[in-house]
Each structure stands twice: as C-alpha cells, then as structure tokens.
Amino acid sequence: MKKIIILVIVFLLMSVNALAEVKANPWETLKVLEGKWVAEKKGFSKVTQQYKFILKNKYLQMKTKAVFEPTEKNPDGEIHEDMAIFSFDRNRNVFVMRGFYAEGFVNTYTLNKNEDGKILTLLSESIENGMPGMKAKLVFSIKSADEFEQSFFVAFPNRDYACFLGNKFVREK
Numbered sequence: 067m068k069k070i071i072i073l074v075i076v077f078l079l080m081s082v083n084a085l086a087e088v089k090a091n092p093w094e095t096l097k098v099l100e101g102k103w104v105a106e107k108k109g110f111s112k113v114t115q116q117y118k119f120i121l122k123n124k125y126l127q128m129k130t131k132a133v134f135e136p137t138e139k140n141p142d143g144e145i146h147e148d149m150a151i152f153s154f155d156r157n158r159n160v161f162v163m164r165g166f167y168a169e170g171f172v173n174t175y176t177l178n179k180n181e182d183g184k185i186l187t188l189l190s191e192s193i194e195n196g197m198p199g200m201k202a203k204l205v206f207s208i209k210s211a212d213e214f215e216q217s218f219f220v221a222f223p224n225r226d227y228a229c230f231l232g233n234k235f236v237r238e239k
Contacts, residue, residue, distance in 0.1 A: 105233035126152040184208045199223030212237040
C-alpha cells in the first residue's frame, strides 16, 4: 500500500511539473526582438533587421540587410543580406539559431542569457563552409523595448574572439 501511495505522489509531482513547463512560454525571452529595426552609421551603411514569428509562432525569423555606401576601394558600394531562424529545442531546453549568410556560411548557434535576460549571447556550435576550428558569437544587449545593441565576433583557430561589427538598433516607428 505504501508503494502505491508513493507512486501516486511521484506521478502527481511529475504531472504538475510537466504542466508548469508546458505553460511557461520560452519565447518571452526573444519576444522583445519582434518588429522592424534600423541602425545607421553616417557615411558607412544603413542596416535593417526584421524579426517576425512564423509557422504558427513556432519559429522566429530574422532578416538583415546592410547597404554599404560606395568607397574608393568599392565604388559600387555593397549590399549584404542574411537570414536566420530561431527554434526552441525542448530536449535540450535551449534556443537554437541557424544563420544563413550571403557569403555562403551557415552558422548554428545556441542561446545563453544572463539572469535578467538583458544580454543574449549566441555561441556557434558549427560553421558550415568556415575554416576548421573557427567560432562565432553574436551578442544582443537589450537596452529597452525600443533599443538594442548587437555585436558580432569571430575567433579563428587558436585565437581569441575579435569584434567584426557592432550596431545600435532602434525600433522603426
């Protein structure tokens, strides 16, 4: 009889815990990014990003477009585009982002966040078409509901991370 009572209690505790996990919305962490954003660097480029939930709100899609103004070395200027899809891996209890870059790289990142959720750090798990041993890191510093800073870092084999670019984004009105 004691075994049955213990089993029932364990089952009830597991059920309550499972329900709590189902009710918790992991997407709250990334919801702040939803919308259109713009960053401008005078004489350098205009960068736009759009984040929107797709496929019955199961994924968050990011699209980036950077327009670089003409320079002496590049008289035609340049347009850079990339796209990423965020998913939530329930088995690992972690967000995964797969980024597709115009240069041919496909990076798979996992998301780490600080306690208050204001710093979101994506660390690469793999870089398709990259140099063996290469790593990347994308950091979002959430300043407010209408502003964030984004920094992109790369580490080549046996080297520390170096910041390749950074932007301050404001929500497009």
